[in-house]
Amino acid sequence: MTALTKYDRLEATGLWRPDPDGQRREVIVSIGNATLMIADMNDQAIAHWSLAAVDRSNPGKLPAVFHPDGDDGETLELPEHETEMVEAIETLRTAIAKSRPRPGRLRWLGVILSITAVASLVLFWLPGAMRDNTLRVVPQVKREALGVALIERMQRVTGPMCNDAAGLRALRRLGVRLETPKLAVVRGLGRPALHLPGGVIVLDRSVFEDWEEPDVAAGYILAELALQVESDPLGDMLDVTGVLENFRLLTTGEVSEGALDTYAEYLMTAQKDDPNIVNLLALFEASDVPATPYARARDITGESVLELIEGDPMQGQETEPLLPDSTWLRLQGLCGG
Numbered sequence: 161m162t163a164l165t166k167y168d169r170l171e172a173t174g175l176w177r178p179d180p181d182g183q184r185r186e187v188i189v190s191i192g193n194a195t196l197m198i199a200d201m202n203d204q205a206i207a208h209w210s211l212a213a214v215d216r217s218n219p220g221k222l223p224a225v226f227h228p229d230g231d232d233g234e235t236l237e238l239p240e241h242e243t244e245m246v247e248a249i250e251t252l253r254t255a256i257a258k259s260r261p262r263p264g265r266l267r268w269l270g271v272i273l274s275i276t277a278v279a280s281l282v283l284f285w286l287p288g289a290m291r292d293n294t295l296r297v298v299p300q301v302k303r304e305a306l307g308v309a310l311i312e313r314m315q316r317v318t319g320p321m322c323n324d325a326a327g328l329r330a331l332r333r334l335g336v337r338l339e340t341p342k343l344a345v346v347r348g349l350g351r352p353a354l355h356l357p358g359g360v361i362v363l364d365r366s367v368f369e370d371w372e373e374p375d376v377a378a379g380y381i382l383a384e385l386a387l388q389v390e391s392d393p394l395g396d397m398l399d400v401t402g403v404l405e406n407f408r409l410l411t412t413g414e415v416s417e418g419a420l421d422t423y424a425e426y427l428m429t430a431q432k433d434d435p436n437i438v439n440l441l442a443l444f445e446a447s448d449v450p451a452t453p454y455a456r457a458r459d460i461t462g463e464s465v466l467e468l469i470e471g472d473p474m475q476g477q478e479t480e481p482l483l484p485d486s487t488w489l490r491l492q493g494l495c496g497g
Contacts, residue, residue, distance in 0.1 A: 172245035175237040176207065189236065189245060196226075196249065198236060207234070212256045214249065222246070287403045294410045295395050302413060303394055304342070304358030306420075311344055311362060313424040319347035322365060327494025330487045334374065337482060338381055338447055345494055350428050355384040357394040365495040371457060374482045374491065379454020382443045386435035397423050437467045445473035449482060 176187040176198050187206065188199045196214060198207040213229040222240040226249065227233070238246050315321065322345040335341040342360045349364035356362065361384045367377040398406045401419040409415050444451040452475070455468035462469050483491070 170245060170248055172238060172242040174239065174242065174245075177235050177237075178207075180233045184237070187236075189238070191248060191252070196236075209236075211249075211252050214253055216250075216253075224249075287406070290403070290406055290410060291395060291398050294398060294406055295392055298394060298409065298413075300358065304360065306394070306397070306415060307342070307356035307358035307360035309415075309420055310356050310424050310427070311346075311360065313420050314349075314362070314428060315346065317428060318349050321346055322495035324490075324494050324496055326490045327492075330483070330491035331494060333487055334377070334381075334483060334491065338378060338385075338449075340381055340385060343381070347495055351432070353380040353384050354427050354432070355388050355393055356427075357397055359388065359393075361385070368492050368494060371453075373453060374488050375450055375453040376457040377491075378447070378449045378482055379444070379451065379457065382447060382449065383435050383440060383454070386440045386443055387433070389439060390436060400426050437471065441468070441471045441473055448474065448479055450474035450479060 171188055171190045174187055174189050175184040177184045185206075186201060188201065188203065190197050190199070191211075192208070194211050196209040196211055197205060198209070199205045209226075209228050214226055215229045215232075217225040217227060217232060217235070222243075224238045224246045226236045226238070311321065327345075331343050331345065332341070335343045340359075340361060342358065343363065344360065345363045345365055345368070347365055349362060351364065352367050353361060353363045361381055363377065363380065367380050368374075371377070397415075398409070400423050401415065405415055405419045441451060451468045451472040455465035455472075456462065459465045482488075
C-alpha cells in the first residue's frame with residue numbers, strides 16, 4: 161500500500177496501557193507492514209496492532225486515544241505534539257476502510273439483480289409460458305363456450321343470429337360438406353367472416369345473399385379455417401385480453417365479461433390478415449371447391465388475388481355443385497330476406 165511506505169520511518173512516543181487496571185508505560189510507536197508496532201524504551205516489542213483493526217476512542221480530540229477494535233481496555237495515548245503520527249494513523253485507517261469490500265453495497269446489488277431477474281422473468285418469460293400452458297390445458301368444450309359467449313356479445317352490434325329453420329338445415333349441410341359444422345350467420349357483421357375459439361366461424365349474411373353460387377361463401381369459410389390452422393384462435397384472444405385474463409382463465413376456467421366485450425369489439429374492427437396462399441389453396445383442393453369465385457368476390461379485377469386465380473386447383477376441371485340449387489336457395493333465405 162502506497163500510504164504505508166510513506167510512513168514506514170515515522171516514530172512517536174506515547175503512553176500504552178495493557179488493560180484498564182494496568183499502569184501506563186511510555187512507549188515508542190512506529191508503523192510497520194500493516195501494523196502499529198508498540199515497543200518499550202529499550203526497543204523491545206510489547207504489542208502489535210493491526211492497522212485494519214485500530215479504533216479511536218476520542219475522534220478529533222487530543223491527546224488521541226487509540227485501542228484495538230473490540231477491546232477498549234488496551235489503549236495507546238499519543239500526546240498533542242505527536243500530531244504527525246496521529247494524522248498518519250488516521251490516514252491509514254481511512255485508506256484501509258476504503259479498500260475493504262462493502263457488504264451492504266454487495267447485498268443491495270444482489271437484491272437489485274435478483275429483482276431485475278424476477279421482473280425480467282415476469283415480463284418476458286412468464287406471459288409466454290403461461291399462454292402456452294393455457295392453450296394446452298383448456299378443453300375443447302370450454303373453447304366452444306368462449307366462442308358462443310363472443311357471438312352473444314357481438315349480437316349487440318350485428319343483430320341476432322339468423323335462424324330460419326330451413327336455412328339452418330341448409331347451413332348445417334354446407335358445414336358437413338366442408339367439414340366445418342360450427343357455422344353461424346348474423347345480419348351485420350361488418351366483414352364477410354371471422355373465426356372464434358372452439359372452431360366457430362361467423363359469417364355475414366352478404367356472403368350468401370350477394371352471390372349467385374355457394375362457392376363464394378365456401379371460400380370465406382375455408383379462408384377462416386386456414387387462419388385457424390396458422391394461429392390458435394384462443395391464443396389470439398389471450399394476446400388481446402392480456403396476462404391477467406390469461407391467469408383468470410388458467411386458474412378459474414372463466415374470462416371476465418369486460419374482456420369478452422373487448423375482444424368481440426376487436427374482432428369486428430381490427431384489420432384482418434390474409435391466410436397463407438399455399439395453405440388456402442390446399443384447403444380448396446381438399447374440399448373440391450374452386451378458388452376463383454372467392455378470389456373474384458374479394459377483387460373483381462383479380463389484381464390483388466392473382467395467386468388464388470392462377471393457383472386454383474379446380475381450374476379447368478368439372479366439379480360437382482357444392483350444394484343442390486334448392487338447398488342453396490334455402491341458405492340464401494336464412495336471414496329472412
